[in-house]
Amino acid sequence: MEMSQYLEVFIEESKEHLQTVNDSLLKLEKNPEDLTIVSEIFRAAHTLKGMSATMNYQDLANLTHKMENVLDLIRNSKIQVDSDLLDIIFDAVDDLEAMVGDIATGGQGERDVQQVVGKLERIEEGELPAKVQDEQVEMESKEASTSEISYELNLDEFQRTVLMESAEQGFTNYEITVSLTKDCMLKGARVYMVFEVLEQIGEVAQSAPTVDQLEEENFDLQFKVLLLSTHDEEDIQARILKVSEIDSVHIKKVTVEDYVSTTETSSLATSPHKDDSKDESNQHSSDKEQTAVAVKEKTETPEESKTQESQQKVAQSKTIRVNIDRLDVLMNLFEELVIDRGRLEQISTDLNHSELQETVERMSRISGDLQSIILNMRMVPVEQVFNRFPRMVRQLARDLNKKVNLVVEGAETELDRTVIDEIGDPLVHLIRNSLDHGIETPESRLAKGKPEEGNLKLQAYHSGNHVFIEISDDGGGINRDKVLQKAINNGLVTNEQASGLSNQQVFDYIMSSGFSTADQISDVSGRGVGLDVVKNTIESLGGSITIDSVPDKGSTFSIQLPLTLSIISVMLVEVQQEKYAVPLSSIIETAIVKKEDIMHAHNKQVIDFRGSVVPLVSLEDVFEVPQEFDKGDYYSIVIIRKGDKMAGLVVDSFIGQQEVVLKSLGNYLQNVFAISGATILGDGQVALIIDSNALIK
Amino acid sequence: MEDHTQDLKVIVFQLNNEEYGVPVSRVGSIERVQPITRVPRTASFVKGVMNLRGVVTPIIDLRERFNIGESTYDDRTRIIIVHLEDMEVGLVVDAANDVIDIPGGTIEPPPEVVGTLDADYISGVAKLERRLLILLDLEEVLSDQELKQLQSVEG
Numbered sequence: 001m002e003m004s005q006y007l008e009v010f011i012e013e014s015k016e017h018l019q020t021v022n023d024s025l026l027k028l029e030k031n032p033e034d035l036t037i038v039s040e041i042f043r044a045a046h047t048l049k050g051m052s053a054t055m056n057y058q059d060l061a062n063l064t065h066k067m068e069n070v071l072d073l074i075r076n077s078k079i080q081v082d083s084d085l086l087d088i089i090f091d092a093v094d095d096l097e098a099m100v101g102d103i104a105t106g107g108q109g110e111r112d113v114q115q116v117v118g119k120l121e122r123i124e125e126g127e128l129p130a131k132v133q134d135e136q137v138e139m140e141s142k143e144a145s146t147s148e149i150s151y152e153l154n155l156d157e158f159q160r161t162v163l164m165e166s167a168e169q170g171f172t173n174y175e176i177t178v179s180l181t182k183d184c185m186l187k188g189a190r191v192y193m194v195f196e197v198l199e200q201i202g203e204v205a206q207s208a209p210t211v212d213q214l215e216e217e218n219f220d221l222q223f224k225v226l227l228l229s230t231h232d233e234e235d236i237q238a239r240i241l242k243v244s245e246i247d248s249v250h251i252k253k254v255t256v257e258d259y260v261s262t263t264e265t266s267s268l269a270t271s272p273h274k275d276d277s278k279d280e281s282n283q284h285s286s287d288k289e290q291t292a293v294a295v296k297e298k299t300e301t302p303e304e305s306k307t308q309e310s311q312q313k314v315a316q317s318k319t320i321r322v323n324i325d326r327l328d329v330l331m332n333l334f335e336e337l338v339i340d341r342g343r344l345e346q347i348s349t350d351l352n353h354s355e356l357q358e359t360v361e362r363m364s365r366i367s368g369d370l371q372s373i374i375l376n377m378r379m380v381p382v383e384q385v386f387n388r389f390p391r392m393v394r395q396l397a398r399d400l401n402k403k404v405n406l407v408v409e410g411a412e413t414e415l416d417r418t419v420i421d422e423i424g425d426p427l428v429h430l431i432r433n434s435l436d437h438g439i440e441t442p443e444s445r446l447a448k449g450k451p452e453e454g455n456l457k458l459q460a461y462h463s464g465n466h467v468f469i470e471i472s473d474d475g476g477g478i479n480r481d482k483v484l485q486k487a488i489n490n491g492l493v494t495n496e497q498a499s500g501l502s503n504q505q506v507f508d509y510i511m512s513s514g515f516s517t518a519d520q521i522s523d524v525s526g527r528g529v530g531l532d533v534v535k536n537t538i539e540s541l542g543g544s545i546t547i548d549s550v551p552d553k554g555s556t557f558s559i560q561l562p563l564t565l566s567i568i569s570v571m572l573v574e575v576q577q578e579k580y581a582v583p584l585s586s587i588i589e590t591a592i593v594k595k596e597d598i599m600h601a602h603n604k605q606v607i608d609f610r611g612s613v614v615p616l617v618s619l620e621d622v623f624e625v626p627q628e629f630d631k632g633d634y635y636s637i638v639i640i641r642k643g644d645k646m647a648g649l650v651v652d653s654f655i656g657q658q659e660v661v662l663k664s665l666g667n668y669l670q671n672v673f674a675i676s677g678a679t680i681l682g683d684g685q686v687a688l689i690i691d692s693n694a695l696i697k
Numbered sequence: 698m699e700d701h702t703q704d705l706k707v708i709v710f711q712l713n714n715e716e717y718g719v720p721v722s723r724v725g726s727i728e729r730v731q732p733i734t735r736v737p738r739t740a741s742f743v744k745g746v747m748n749l750r751g752v753v754t755p756i757i758d759l760r761e762r763f764n765i766g767e768s769t770y771d772d773r774t775r776i777i778i779v780h781l782e783d784m785e786v787g788l789v790v791d792a793a794n795d796v797i798d799i800p801g802g803t804i805e806p807p808p809e810v811v812g813t814l815d816a817d818y819i820s821g822v823a824k825l826e827r828r829l830l831i832l833l834d835l836e837e838v839l840s841d842q843e844l845k846q847l848q849s850v851e852g
C-alpha cells in the first residue's frame with residue numbers, strides 16, 4: 001500500500017499533536033478565558049483530523065471532528081470551559097491516543113467511541129457538560145439551532161475589526177489558485193502538504209472548496225486559498241511549487257479596500273449553514289465573494305496569527321528523524337573504536353615513538369569530540385517523560401479530592417535515551433506518593449495555616465556528569481519518629497543506634513524493602529509503597545536517590561542519574577594478577593595505609609579515615625582471587641560510598657583512571673555477585689566492573 | 698535430529714579421547730584459546746569471560762561441565778562458540794577439526810551406559826563406520842540449573 005510510507009510519519013506527528021492538545025487543555029483549565037489556547041488546541045486537532053482522513057482512519061477522523069465541533073463552540077464563547085467539559089474532552093483525547101497507539105502497533109485504529117461521541121454531540125447541542133458527564137441518557141436540547149444563527153451574526157462584527165487589524169499589522173492578502181497535475185495520486189495528501197507550507201509562511205484564512213471537502217478529495221484538480229502573509233508573491237509561489245505533483249500556482253493580491261467594501265456581502269455569505277454555502281461553486285466565484293467568505297473564516301481564528309508567528313520562530317531549527325536503531329549501531333561501532341583507541345594509546349606508550357604518539361594523541365582528541373557528539377545525539381529531553389505528568393497529577397488530585405498545583409522546571413534537560421526509557425515508572429511512583437501521602441487535604445492544609453492548594457514541583461537540571469531530578473512537595477513531610485519506630489520494630493536498627501542516626505539515614509529506611517508492604521505504610525505517614533522498587537530501578541541505572549524532609553514543610557526526593565550508561569569512567573585496580581574496574585562515580589578517594597594502622601572492630605578490619613571508621617572489604621577474599629604473592633606492609637585502599645555509608649576496598653595496586661565501554665557479561669552469566677558488567681581493555685583483555693553497591697551492606 | 702530422514706551436519710570435537718558432535722547451525726565460530734578473565738563466584742566449570750571481537754563471551758570448560766577432569770590447554774585446544782536462543786557461550790574442547798554429514802538413519806537414542814557421562818547432555822549417538830559420535834543436547838549443556846543452584850547456596 002502506498003500509504004505505508006507515510007504511516008510512520010503519521011503516527012509520530014499524531015502523537016505530537018495529541019501531546020499538544022493534552023498540554024493545551026491543561027493550560028486552558030488554568031486560564032479558561034484564554035481563547036488563544038483554544039485556537040491552539042483547535043489547530044492541532046484540525047491537523048490531526050486532516051491527516052487521519054487522508055490516511056483513511058475514519059474513526060479517528062470522526063472523533064476528532066466531533067471534538068473539533070465542541071472546541072469551536074468554546075472558541076466562539078458559546079459554552080463555558082469548566083472541568084466537567086474538559087473531562088469529556090480528555091476522555092476523547094484518551095480514545096484518540098488509544099487509536100493512534102493501535103495504529104502504531106499495526107491495528108486499524110478502530111475503537112468503540114460511541115459514548116464519548118455521544119457526549120460530545122450533546123455538548124454541541126447545548127447541554128451542560130456537568131449534566132452530560134453525570135447522566136448517560138439525556139433528552140436533547142432544542143436551543144441548538146437558534147443559538148447557531150446568532151453566533152454567526154456576532155461573528156460578522158468581529159470579522160471587520162480583525163481584518164482591519166491584520167491589515168494594520170502589515171499582512172498582505174493573497175488569493176492563491178493551486179492546480180494539481182492530472183496524474184496526481186494522493187490529492188488529499190498534496191493539499192495537506194500545501195496547507196502545511198502555507199501555514200508556515202502565513203495564515204490560511206479560507207479555502208474553496210472547504211478544507212473538509214479538500215481533505216476528502218472532493219474536488220477536481222484546482223483549489224483556491226486565501227492567505228494572510230507577510231511574504232511576497234514569488235516566495236510563496238516557490239514554496240508551494242516545492243510540493244510535488246503541483247501543476248501551477250497563481251497568486252493574486254487582494255487589497256484591503258476589497259474586503260472593506262464587501263463587508264455587506266460577507267454578512268450575506270454568512271448564512272446559518274455556513275459550511276453548506278461554501279461549496280464548489282465558490283471555486284469560480286468572484287474575488288469579492290471569495291474575500292467575503294474569507295473574512296468570515298478569518299474571524300474564527302482571531303488570535304491565531306500572533307501565536308502562530310511566535311511559534312514559527314521556535315520551529316525554525318532544522319531536524320531530521322533518525323531511527324533509534326541506527327543510532328544504536330553507530331554507538332556500538334563507536335564503542336569498538338574506543339576500545340581500539342585504548343589499545344593504540346597503550347602501544348604508542350610502549351613504543352615511545354614521538355610521531356606515533358602525536359598522531360595517537362590527535363586521534364584521541366578527535367574521537368573524544370566524536371564521542372561527545374554521538375552521546376549528544378542519543379540525548380532526549382526529559383520532557384518526553386514529564387509530558388504525561390500534568391494529566392496524571394490533575395486526575396489524581398481530583399480522585400483524591402486534593403488541590404495541587406504542579407510546577408515543571410527544566411523539562412529541556414537532556415538524558416540518554418536508555419535512561420529516559422527507564423526513569424518514567426519510578427517518577428510516576430514518586431509523584432503518586434507525594435500526592436497521596438505528601439500533600440494534605442485542603443481542609444487540613446487550611447487548618448495548618450497553609451494555602452489550600454498544595455504545590456508539587458518537578459525539577460530537572462544538569463550538574464557535572466549527572467542529571468538531577470527532584471520531586472518536592474510542600475505537604476506534611478515525613479515523621480522521623482514513626483519511621484524510626486517502624487525501623488526498630490522491623491529489626492533494621494536497634495534502639496541505641498537509632499538516636500545517632502541522621503535524618504537522611506532515617507528517611508532511607510522508607511525505601512528499604514521491609515517498609516514496602518501496604519499496611520505498614522499507612523502508619524508511617526503513609527510513605528513507602530514500592531519505594532524499594534523505585535530505589536532499585538534508579539540504582540540499576542547507576543543513579544542514587546536521597547530524601548529530604550521537614551515536618552509540615554514538605555519533602556524532596558532527589559534523584560541523581562548518570563548522563564549516559566554506555567561509557568563510564570572507572571579506576572582500574574589490580575588484585576593479585578587480576579584487574580578490576582571500580583566506577584569513578586562511587587569512589588571518594590584512594591589511600592595507602594600501613595598494616596599497623598588497621599584496627600579490628602567486631603572481628604572486622606576497619607580504618608580510621610578522616611575521623612570516621614570505615615570497614616575494609618578485601619577484594620581478594622570476596623572474589624576468591626588465587627594467591628600469587630603476599631601483600632606488603634602497605635595496603636592500597638579504594639574508599640567507596642553508597643549514600644552515606646563508606647567502605648574501603650583492599651586492592652594490591654592502582655593502575656589508573658580510564659574511560660571504558662560498559663558491556664554485559666552475556667545472558668548466560670546473570671546476577672554475578674558484586675559484578676555489574678565487563679569492559680575490554682586496551683590490551684584486548686576483559687576486566688570486570690565492580691558493583692560497589694553490592695559490597696556495602 | 699528428530700527428522701530421521703534428513704542428514705545432519707555436525708562439527709566434531711574431541712573430549713577425553715571421545716568424539717562429540719554439535720549441529721553446525723548452532724556454531725558461530727571456532728577459536729583458539731585466548732586470555733580468559735576469571736569471573737568470581739560462579740560455577741567451577743565457568744572459566745570466565747573472553748573478548749570475542751568486542752563481545753564479552755562466557756567460556757565453559759566442557760570437561761569440568763561433564764565431570765571428567767580439568768582441561769589442560771595446548772596447541773590443539775579450541776573454543777567452540779555456540780549460540781542458543783539469546784545466549785552465546787564458548788565451549789573449551791580438546792580439539793575440533795572435522796565437519797561431517799551424519800545420515801539421518803544412523804542416529805540412535807542415547808544408550809543406557811555411555812562411559813561415565815551423565816546421559817542428560819546426550820541427544821543421540823551416531824555410528825559411522827568405526828567411529829562413535831556422541832551428539833550433544835546444547836540446551837541441557839547450557840541449562841542454568843546448576844548456576845541457579847549455586848546462587849541459591851550463596852544467596
